[in-house]
Amino acid sequence: MHPPKKLIEVSMPLDHINEAAIREKSIRHGHPSAIHLWWARRPLAAVRAVLFAQMVNDPGGDRGYGAYRGQTKEDAAKERERLFEILRELVEWESTNNEEILNRAREEITRSWEETCKVTGNDPRVLPSSWDPFSGGGAIPLEAQRLGLDSHGSDLNPVAVMIGKAMIEYPGRFPNRPPIGPLPRGEGQTRLNGSQSWDGISGLAEDVWRYGCWMREEALTRIGHLYPKADLPKGYGNGKATVIAWLWARTVTCPNPACGAEMPLVSSFKISTKRGVGAFIKPTIVRGESPPRIQYEVRPGVGGETEGTVGRGGARCLACDSPVSLEYLRSEGEASRMGAKLLAIVAEGERRREYLSPTEGMERLALDVNPEWEPETDLPEEALGFRVQRYGITRHRDLFSNRQLVALTTFSDLVDIARNRVIVDAKASGWTDDGTPLRDGGKEATAYGDLVAIYLAFLVDQIANHCSSNCGWNSVNSQMRSVFARHALPMVWDYAESNPFSNSSGSFNNLHERMVKGIRGLRPNGSGTCFQSDARFSDTVNNVVISTDPPYYDNIGYSDLSDFFYVWLRRSLRTIFPEMFATLLVPKEGELVANPFRHGGKTASRTFFLAGMTDAMRNLHRRVHPDYPLTLYYAFKQSEVEDGEIASGGWDTFLAAVIEAGFIITGTWPLRTEKVGRMRDIASNALASSIVLVCRRRPPAAQTISRRQFIRELESELPSAIETMIGGSTDRSPIAPVDLAQAAIGPGMAVFSRYEAVLEADGTPMAVRAALMLINKAIDEYFTEAESSMGAETRFCVDWFQQYSFRAGPFGEADVLARAKGTSVEGVHQSGVLESGGGKIRLLRVDEYSDDWNPKSDKRKSVWEACHNMIRAVRVSESIAGALLSQIPEMGEPIRQLAYRLYKVSERKRWSEEALMYNELITSWRAILEVSRETGRRVEQADLFD
Numbered sequence: 001m002h003p004p005k006k007l008i009e010v011s012m013p014l015d016h017i018n019e020a021a022i023r024e025k026s027i028r029h030g031h032p033s034a035i036h037l038w039w040a041r042r043p044l045a046a047v048r049a050v051l052f053a054q055m056v057n058d059p060g061g062d063r064g065y066g067a068y069r070g071q072t073k074e075d076a077a078k079e080r081e082r083l084f085e086i087l088r089e090l091v092e093w094e095s096t097n098n099e100e101i102l103n104r105a106r107e108e109i110t111r112s113w114e115e116t117c118k119v120t121g122n123d124p125r126v127l128p129s130s131w132d133p134f135s136g137g138g139a140i141p142l143e144a145q146r147l148g149l150d151s152h153g154s155d156l157n158p159v160a161v162m163i164g165k166a167m168i169e170y171p172g173r174f175p176n177r178p179p180i181g182p183l184p185r186g187e188g189q190t191r192l193n194g195s196q197s198w199d200g201i202s203g204l205a206e207d208v209w210r211y212g213c214w215m216r217e218e219a220l221t222r223i224g225h226l227y228p229k230a231d232l233p234k235g236y237g238n239g240k241a242t243v244i245a246w247l248w249a250r251t252v253t254c255p256n257p258a259c260g261a262e263m264p265l266v267s268s269f270k271i272s273t274k275r276g277v278g279a280f281i282k283p284t285i286v287r288g289e290s291p292p293r294i295q296y297e298v299r300p301g302v303g304g305e306t307e308g309t310v311g312r313g314g315a316r317c318l319a320c321d322s323p324v325s326l327e328y329l330r331s332e333g334e335a336s337r338m339g340a341k342l343l344a345i346v347a348e349g350e351r352r353r354e355y356l357s358p359t360e361g362m363e364r365l366a367l368d369v370n371p372e373w374e375p376e377t378d379l380p381e382e383a384l385g386f387r388v389q390r391y392g393i394t395r396h397r398d399l400f401s402n403r404q405l406v407a408l409t410t411f412s413d414l415v416d417i418a419r420n421r422v423i424v425d426a427k428a429s430g431w432t433d434d435g436t437p438l439r440d441g442g443k444e445a446t447a448y449g450d451l452v453a454i455y456l457a458f459l460v461d462q463i464a465n466h467c468s469s470n471c472g473w474n475s476v477n478s479q480m481r482s483v484f485a486r487h488a489l490p491m492v493w494d495y496a497e498s499n500p501f502s503n504s505s506g507s508f509n510n511l512h513e514r515m516v517k518g519i520r521g522l523r524p525n526g527s528g529t530c531f532q533s534d535a536r537f538s539d540t541v542n543n544v545v546i547s548t549d550p551p552y553y554d555n556i557g558y559s560d561l562s563d564f565f566y567v568w569l570r571r572s573l574r575t576i577f578p579e580m581f582a583t584l585l586v587p588k589e590g591e592l593v594a595n596p597f598r599h600g601g602k603t604a605s606r607t608f609f610l611a612g613m614t615d616a617m618r619n620l621h622r623r624v625h626p627d628y629p630l631t632l633y634y635a636f637k638q639s640e641v642e643d644g645e646i647a648s649g650g651w652d653t654f655l656a657a658v659i660e661a662g663f664i665i666t667g668t669w670p671l672r673t674e675k676v677g678r679m680r681d682i683a684s685n686a687l688a689s690s691i692v693l694v695c696r697r698r699p700p701a702a703q704t705i706s707r708r709q710f711i712r713e714l715e716s717e718l719p720s721a722i723e724t725m726i727g728g729s730t731d732r733s734p735i736a737p738v739d740l741a742q743a744a745i746g747p748g749m750a751v752f753s754r755y756e757a758v759l760e761a762d763g764t765p766m767a768v769r770a771a772l773m774l775i776n777k778a779i780d781e782y783f784t785e786a787e788s789s790m791g792a793e794t795r796f797c798v799d800w801f802q803q804y805s806f807r808a809g810p811f812g813e814a815d816v817l818a819r820a821k822g823t824s825v826e827g828v829h830q831s832g833v834l835e836s837g838g839g840k841i842r843l844l845r846v847d848e849y850s851d852d853w854n855p856k857s858d859k860r861k862s863v864w865e866a867c868h869n870m871i872r873a874v875r876v877s878e879s880i881a882g883a884l885l886s887q888i889p890e891m892g893e894p895i896r897q898l899a900y901r902l903y904k905v906s907e908r909k910r911w912s913e914e915a916l917m918y919n920e921l922i923t924s925w926r927a928i929l930e931v932s933r934e935t936g937r938r939v940e941q942a943d944l945f946d
Contacts, residue, residue, distance in 0.1 A: 003116050003627040008053035008694050009666050010060065011724065013084045014735055014743075015923060018672050020045035020091035027093055034511075034518035036163045036458045037465055037565075038137030039487045039556050042549055042633060042690065045091040046671045047143040050692055051130070051547055052090060052105055054631050055147070056083060057112040083108065096146075097523045106148040116627050128625045131544040133535035133616070136558070138164040140547050145528045152541050154533040156590055158580045159562040159569065162454065164530030170451050172524035173443045177203040180429040180448075181210035181422065185217070205520040208455045211422060212512045215414045215456060219508075220501055223410050226369060226403055227499050230347045230356055241347035241354055244504040245480055246366065247271065247281075247473055248401075249494040251339040252332040254317040254324070260291035261319035264341055265310040265329070265493040270303045271344055271355050272478040278302040279355035281343050285319050292319040298344045298357045310493050333392030340367070340401070340469075343494070346478075348502060353478060366497070371405035375567040377585055382597040384557035385488030388470070393491075396567050399483070404467050407500055408568060411460045411508075415572040419453035439577055450576050457572035459508075459515055461565040466506030469495045479505045483564065487556045532580065534590050536615040543625045549633040549690075550616070553609060553650025554594040559586040592616060594650070610653050617661030621697060629666065632658065632693040651691075655749065656768045658695060664753045667694035668746035670739035691742050702756040707766060710758045713751050714778045721747035722782050726900060726922075736923045737903030737915075741776065748775030783901040790894050792823035793831045793862040797843060798898075802905050805914060808842040831860045833868070846871050846917065855888045863894040867902075870895055870928075871921050878924050882931020889932065896925060 021043040028034070033041055059079035086104055095101045110127060117124040130144040135153030137160070145151040145168050153164040178198045198206075229240040249264040264283070271279040280303025286293040309315050315324040332338050342363040345356040374397040379389055392398070397405060426445035427433055436442035438450035465482045470489060472481040473496040480496035483489070498506040533540060535550075551558065563585050570581040588598065594609035596602045624630050634654055658665060669692045705713075725735045725743050735743050749771070752758060758766040787798055796818050803809065811825065818825045825841060828834055835842045849872050855861050866888055874881040885892055899918045906915035 004057040007058045010058040016088045017049045030517045030521040034514040041137035042139045055109045132548045134550045138167040151528040153530040161532045168528030171201045179203045179206040180425045181207045184213035209516045211418045243499045244346045246497040247344040256322040259320040263317045267308045270475040369402040383560040387491045415456045419449040422452045423449035462511040545628045546624045547631040552635045559591045613657035614660045630695040634691045652768045659753045663695035664698045665749040670742040704757045718778045786897040790863045792821045794864040796821045797864040808840040814841045867895045878927040882928045885932040886935035
């Protein structure tokens with residue numbers, strides 16, 4: 001007997017999940033991402049929701065657990081809504097460590113497992129463990145552990161493995177232990193814990209705080225003289241101020257023989273554009289010298305007198321105004337003739353920042369520093385997202401100034417010293433110690449010292465991300481950008497050198513406190529392991545629930561980027577983890593990324609990715625638990641439009657690998673972490689941040705069918721699936737139009753992937769791209785069919801909208817179209833939805849509809865008119881829209897279907913404003929419906945008493 005379907009295979013409350021994921025992006029304190037950076041880490045809210053829905057049985061249908069209890073459809077609907085309520089609570093950030101809510105989720109997971117065991121005959125006492133074979137930043141194993149599962153994570157990348165171990169494996173070895181480190185000078189009894197319970201790993205977090213404070217003070221003693229305070233002008237404060245950042249520009253010699261000035265390469269001379277506290281750099285040319293010299297002065301105001309000197313098209317010399325090509329800049333960089341010039345100083349004033357002119361002493365101090373050690377490893381000659389090599393930045397040391405190298409080396413050296421202090425202090429506090437290191441399963445003093453050292457080494461990495469000559473300056477919020485503000489290493493011309501001993505963004509204190517709060521938020525529940533392994537061949541686990549976030553085709557070069565951190569981790573942790581850091585750089589060859597620079601071009605890299613990902617998926621096919629679906633995340637990053645449909649070479653290739661490995665794709669759920677209204681391009685609007693694929697093993701005896709039969713089955717099965725997704729007649733929140741195209745791929749691909757092959761007319765297997773186009777066509781036909789029952793006026797408006805939107809068009813053309821639809825232009829005009837005159841007609845815009853429209857007295861109302869009046873109403877409030885819908889409940893379903901149809905038209909035409917308003921109506925639909933029904937009930941009650 002088949003195991004019950006899981007909730008994720010039937011329905012998901014996407015609106016709540018997406019809202020929580022969007023909100024999470026603004027969370028800075030207590031988030032695990034503060035422990036160590038990783039690229040494109042999935043939001044915890046989304047991960048928690050997917051895992052819960054993947055583990056819990058759906059109560060409806062012939063394979064829902066409700067069927068085994070004899071529940072009715074109504075009972076199943078109520079039960080599903082109850083599960084949705086748990087999910088809605090579960091995804092809120094405040095629920096991350098709320099044991100009451102988490103326990104409710106854990107109980108449902110256990111309950112579903114026990115119910116499944118009644119069908120499959122498994123032992124209900126042994127809940128399956130989970131595995132993420134591409135664990136990366138560790139979000140999925142962490143949330144699996146939080147939900148009570150024994151959690152496993154693995155990755156080929158040693159940086160990712162260390163992050164995973166520090167999040168799910170090692171902290172749980174030291175529960176409920178008080179801190180053993182001495183309190184920092186000037187601190188009270190404790191810095192981050194107001195009680196003395198030291199539950200969970202709060203004692204560990206406190207020790208990371210205490211030893212980190214020691215490390216900072218020791219570093220300040222050693223190299224504090226390299227970070228002097230700045231002199232304030234007379235009348236400003238007490239005369240001295242801690243520097244937040246020094247703003248530098250790279251320089252080259254002007255190639256004009258008559259000039260030869262040291263020309264600064266500056267993207268903008270603005271330092272702060274904040275109202276009332278603006279500042280800019282004013283360059284002045286000193287002409288009496290040869291070559292001309294440029295002086296820099298910081299002035300108050302928003303600037304704008306002098307534009308930047310470098311951009312994508314090249315540069316210009318400030319002294320002689322000669323244009324300078326990028327080729328010249330590259331040649332100067334490659335010849336090591338690119339210098340640096342101090343332009344400004346940003347300091348901590350009293351209640352505000354002070355922007356100061358540079359001084360020769362400050363500049364000379366930084367330039368005369370000589371580091372005793374530097375990473376000698378090379379950057380890749382070419383790599384995804386890398387742009388710096390063409391300008392002479394070819395080694396990892398070139399990404400740092402000399403002063404930054406000295407600071408990072410000092411901090412790195414102190415990690416091992418701090419580790420030894422931890423071990424000594426632990427023994428003095430009564431800990432036993434058998435000398436077993438953390439990597440060998442140790443749980444005593446030595447192992448504890450190893451773990452604290454890991455977090456301190458991570459702190460060095462976080463500092464490096466904010467202490468590099470590839471950090472830009474953001475004049476809008478007047479703070480520095482980290483190296484990895486994007487998933488790339490672009491060329492940065494004018495950079496900000498932070499002061500690690502300040503208290504501002506990017507400083508030791510700032511990053512240290514954020515990290516400690518992130519550690520405190522881990523709260524390990526259940527066991528966890530993370531190991532280094534290639535997903536194609538790993539055989540460490542079997543019969544596991546698999547949820548994973550594989551590499552995104554050619555979007556992010558994880559291994560090349562993570563070398564930036566690896567060189568510092570290796571220096572700090574190599575003696576503790578000699579096997580993990582045995583290589584000079586992160587392993588590259590087995591990385592499943594379509595890297596054209598590594599694999600000989602786009603075609604060869606696509607072949608590599610398809611073969612490698614297929615092998616990985618086949619291995620997952622062998623390891624996945626037969627009673628649970630597999631969930632895979634895929635992020636849309638590159639997009640194109642082909643025949644009016646959004647397509648992606650990476651998406652097609654990824655789907656092909658999953659299907660080739662023997663999986664049926666039973667669902668696709670769009671998860672987004674960006675507000676749709678903020679996206680500039682409607683083509684981008686249609687791309688969710690991630691698509692979650694839900695997969696099951698394909699039966700070994702799967703058949704082969706023809707293209708014609710595939711189309712017939714699509715036409716038969718897809719309409720009911722779409723009906724479910726858009727809400728139908730249920731109370732379920734409908735999927736937003738912006739997400740429907742991706743969500744509908746699931747049931748469409750379920751038809752395609754359940755067969756061994758779909759054969760074209762010539763006998764060749766149908767490609768994934770062709771199947772996707774047929775699925776999109778079937779989606780269009782569904783809404784076209786729904787449109788056919790909406791009345792002649794609405795059908796006319798839809799066709800006219802497709803050609804002209806809300807612009808004017810010829811009356812004669814409208815007359816022909818109206819006759820074909822069985823109406824007349826005059827009739828449509830009388831229905832109140834268009835303007836006619838001067839030989840032109842135009843559909844009314846939403847803001848042109850009357851605020852006092854009364855559907856009860858409107859004798860010629862249409863679905864088109866009702867839909868746009870609903871949009872007008874919802875712009876005011878969902879309550880007003882709900883009250884309006886209560887007067888025309890019979891038109892609710894056609895209005896909703898029309899909104900989906902018009903969104904699709906707008907998306908294809910790239911009409912962003914129009915698409916957005918239809919999307920907003922649908923995303924508000926559940927709230928509108930609730931208000932409508934409540935209003936209707938009040939009216940009925942009032943009628944009873946009349």
